[in-house]
Amino acid sequence: xxxxxxxxxxxxxxxxxxxxxxxxxxxxxxxxxxxxxxxxxxxxxxxxxxxxxxxxxxxxxxxxxxxxxxxxxxxxxxxxxxxxxxxxxxxxxxxxxxxxxxxxxxxxxxxxxxxxxxxxxxxxxxxxxxxxxxxxxxxxxxxxxxxxxxxxxxxxxxxxxxxxxxxxxxxxxxxxxxxxxxxxxxxxxxxxxxxxxxxxxxxxxxxxxxxxxxxxxxxxxxxxxxxxxxxxxxxxxxxxxxxxxxxxxxxxxxxxxxxxxxxxxxxxxxxxxxx
Numbered sequence: 001x002x003x004x005x006x007x008x009x010x011x012x013x014x015x016x017x018x019x020x021x022x023x024x025x026x027x028x029x030x031x032x033x034x035x036x037x038x039x040x041x042x043x044x045x046x047x048x049x050x051x052x053x054x055x056x057x058x059x060x061x062x063x064x065x066x067x068x069x070x071x072x073x074x075x076x077x078x079x080x081x082x083x084x085x086x087x088x089x090x091x092x093x094x095x096x097x098x099x100x101x102x103x104x105x106x107x108x109x110x111x112x113x114x115x116x117x118x119x120x121x122x123x124x125x126x127x128x129x130x131x132x133x134x135x136x137x138x139x140x141x142x143x144x145x146x147x148x149x150x151x152x153x154x155x156x157x158x159x160x161x162x163x164x165x166x167x168x169x170x171x172x173x174x175x176x177x178x179x180x181x182x183x184x185x186x187x188x189x190x191x192x193x194x195x196x197x198x199x200x201x202x203x204x205x206x207x208x209x210x211x212x213x214x215x216x217x218x219x220x221x222x223x224x225x226x227x228x229x230x231x232x233x234x235x236x237x238x239x240x241x242x243x244x245x246x247x248x249x250x251x252x253x254x255x256x257x258x259x260x261x262x263x264x265x266x267x268x269x270x271x272x273x274x275x
Contacts, residue, residue: 031057040254048077056227063102070098072212072224081105096183097213177217179243186210211243219243221258237261 039058042049046061053074062077063069069082076082082100084091094100176184186208212220218240225233237249237258249261 050075052227052232054227054233056232058232065102067102068098069100069102070095071210073098076102079105092187096210179211179213179219180217182211183213221262222256
C-alpha cells in the first residue's frame with residue numbers, strides 16, 4: 001500500500017484547480033512512513049483504495065459509479081470522473097458542494113465531438129478527474145477545466161440575471177444564505193486569480209477556505225481545509241446557521257466529531273468567530 005501512495009500524482013482537475021490552456025499535473029510530496037502510520041485504519045472493505053483528497057497521505061475508499069462526489073469527497077474509482085448533472089445551472093458550484101456523480105470517463109476530441117469506445121487502462125494512482133464543461137469556439141483556445149468551468153459559471157450567472165430582470169417585480173427574490181454568499185465570494189476570487197504566477201496555483205488555492213454548504217444553503221457542521229504537503233487538512237466544527245466555530249470544539253487533522261458539540265449549541269448560542 002505504501003508504494004500506492006509514494007508515486008501518486010495529484011491531477012488538478014477539480015473544476016477550478018486547472019490552469020487555462022490544458023491540464024497540468026502536480027506531483028504530491030512523498031509520504032513518510034511516520035505520516036502513513038498516523039493514518040486511521042480503514043474499518044470497511046473497499047473495491048479500490050485511493051489517496052485522500054488533496055495531498056493527504058491516508059487511504060480512503062474510492063467513490064463508485066453513481067455515488068456523490070466533489071471537492072471535499074474521496075475521488076472516484078479508476079476510469080470514472082466526477083460529473084455535475086447535465087442540466088445543472090451552476091456546475092462549478094455543484095462540484096464544490098459535493099453534488100456531482102461518478103460516471104464513466106468520456107474523452108472529448110478538441111476537433112469535434114465525444115470519443116466513445118473502450119476505456120484505456122487506468123493506473124492505480126489515477127485520481128478523480130472532472131471533464132471540460134464547454135467545447136472551444138473557432139476563435140477560442142481549448143480551455144482547461146478550471147478556466148472553462150469558471151467562465152461558464154460566470155456566464156450562466158449573467159444569463160440568469162438577464163432572464164430574471166424582467167420578472168423581478170413579479171417574483172420575490174430569495175436572499176442567498178450566508179454560506180452561499182461566502183461561497184460565491186470565494187469562487188469570484190478564484191476566477192480572478194493570476195494562474196500564470198510562477199509559484200503555480202496551488203499555494204494560493206490552499207490558502208483559501210472554501211465553505212462547505214449543504215443542500216439547504218447552510219454550513220455543514222464539519223468544515224475542513226484541503227490536504228497539502230502530505231498532511232491532512234485541519235477540520236473544525238461550526239454552527240450551521242452562522243458558520244462560527246462551536247465553543248469547546250477542537251481543530252484537528254481528522255474527524256472532530258461535530259455531532260457532540262451541536263447538542264450544546266442551544267445552551268451556548270454565541271459561537272466564536274473565525275478570523
